[in-house]
Amino acid sequence: MIDHTRPNIARVYDAILGGKDNYAADRAVAAQTQRIVPEIRDVARDNRAMLGRAVRYMVKAGIRQLVDLGSGLPTAQNTHEVAQSVASDTRVVYVDNDPVVSAHGRALLAENDRTTVVTADLRRPKAVLDHPDLRAAIDFDRPVGMMLVSVIHYLNDNEDPTGIVRAYTNALAPGSHLFLTHFCAGTPEALALEQALLSGLGTGRFRSTKQIAAYFDGLDLVPPGVVHLPQWRPEGGVRRPLTIAQRLMVGGLARKPA
Template sequence: MRLEDSGNGREVSTAHPPIDPNRPSAARIYDAYLGGTHNFDADRVVAARAVELLPETPQIARANRAFLRRAVRYATGRGIRQFLDLGSGIPTEHNVHEVAQELAPDARVVYVDLDPTAVLYGRHLLGEDPRTAVVHGDLQHPAAILAEPEVRNLLDLTRPVAVLMVAVLHFLPDGPAMDSALAAYRDAAAPGSVLAVSHLTSSGDPAQMERVTDLYNRAGTPLVPRDAAQVARFFEGWRLVEPGLVFGPQWRPDGEPVSEPARYLTLAGVGER
């Protein structure tokens, strides 16, 4: 793995899939929000501008990551030992395999992402751990993803699986491709499986979200915020568990409820098959 960045002396990968450090990446921008180091100048410029427009952006990203951890703990508590994390992003602390395997050492995790940075760093971080794998793929092509050797070797889809789509569907446009993909993952999941989704929404502050959406669109990473009714459609064929589809911090919080949860501009829910 060879990477270089003029901003911090790192190197740019020449491996496949290639990384373009001059084009902002949604995964690397998100990494910048979380205080990570796997990002380039182009990503940090977008991240800094987003924070100017919406100062709560880093807190929103951290709250979303906290929802992911709670959803993983929920699935593990139901006896699920295999996880398919679609649009997983760049690995950071307390990622899916760390949370799941702390509770169940035999848990198996497959990360899937279209962003080459996420794939490269994920493979570097996980090394030879036989319980985990990172796949380069587009979640809108479920047949190809589910046929990947890493997926077939690690996940037994005749048994319950946790399908995670956290902070990813708002980067996909409405249309037949997304609808058929969601249906395919649902149909591939055995009874007892769970689906966890978080998604940006303009319900909390439409004006602020419109400005952030415009920023992402101009950066070449189109953003599609959706309202609660639109996000609820993603759970067709799944039964939403309590408390249903709510603002992210409201989904089974660990501690005291946060004030003004709508300002986190993220809807979250978990469904069961």
């Protein structure tokens, strides 16, 4: 049973992106974020655009298995669509703890036998990694692209986000990649947005670029490293200086060495 009266992370994000899978309570939180950062939709779009570039990078580098943790409601250019447009044999497992996200994903993917949807809480890496549907799709003896896109900032410090990310990367074979984006602290707008997410959704923890870069410790960062999203291997030119909105998130992609 969906509670429409309480805002929810996946639906607020959908509302910010301009999607249709959201309710008044979600739109109210989205509107609050837009009052703080009028270009908030660009932040979400930059995040999706970097997701597309990073997925293309991983598949072109030979990765044929992707695990998208905290995958969200289906939108334009979903991970499997991007990946399978580069190499049609790429297998994708979507993991989200929101049953509505899973239901939409399953409906979208009914006819795609290389894509799997798992309902699980990414804060329990062992349960996720041992999930029979994930194990059926992913061979952990071969390189995997592990994705944590715009989701680790919904984990509080006392939930040990570093340990959780590490549990996933420890399970990966050499040549695997970690792709992560995250809200970053350091501007008045970031502070106000963090407060709005905390009061609207009950969760939100923006971190410094240094803290976010530490999630990649032990891995080899793909140049240019952990940077603001539009600066990560842009396909067109980047306007400088970055806008306030463009400085709200950072992301990076790294390879696990042998």
